[in-house]
Amino acid sequence: MAADRTPTPTPRAACRSWRSRSPRSTRTIPHGWPAATATTPWSATPQYREPLRGRAGVVDDASAVFAAFPDLRVEVTYQAVDGPTLAAEMTITGTHTGPLALPDGEYPATGKPLRFEMAVFSRLGDDGVIVDERRYYDVAGQLEQLGLSG
Template identity: 50%
Template sequence: MSADAIAKSVEALNSHDAKAFAAAYAADAVVHDPSYPQPLKGRDAIEQDVVDLLRAFPDVSLTVGPVLQDGETFAAEYTLRGTHQGPLALPGGEIPATGKSFINNAAVFSKFNTDGEVTEESRYYDVAGLMAQLGVTPTT
């Protein structure tokens, strides 16, 4: 994955283009995300994840921090921000809009193929902290 491919993915998410974001992934990509008990499998599932994200946070924005690459694997820190203005779909059900803003710092580790498509990805972020910022779980 090149710096250009990363920039295109960030631009796609910040432009709220779920299809363009998902196009960075292989058709059979697998994404491990802490919000889901099972991995997302396939480009369509990844696109739907972004559609759901944009429905809940229509003003979402992504900022990428340091990026490291070693062969076919890359790692990056990123910050996601937005305001909870629509229902947030989770495996346990939907959380109605709270109108509250969030900032979530996270990391991602991705493997990609020779075509530059992500084939496997593991996302790491603080789900409990996100829910607390939205006011749907108690802060500790």
């Protein structure tokens, strides 16, 4: 007999927590990315030299994104679930109207729109929460759109 597991989140369901504008949101959807991460997960993200560590690292990252792009929209264009692995392709859009915190410093709002594609691969633990995640997107392209490259 299979062990009882927390229902597996889908990438589309997880993105609903982003739409709520609260990285800590668990009321809107029980499986938002930050809310569904283990207390000691890691997330490999292109703009950081080191992976995000722990739920607090994921929540802090989400908070920084919301501060820089309060109108952020996430559209899942493809998703797949295979056992403990979630995969998703997404289109991210928003307007840079708040300070953008990056590893090399903070950038003031440019007022420019941003649109980029992103792929995310997450692995769930037995309790249904994300234990590790890899995110793929074009950081240089984002900086160019915002007028922050070069």
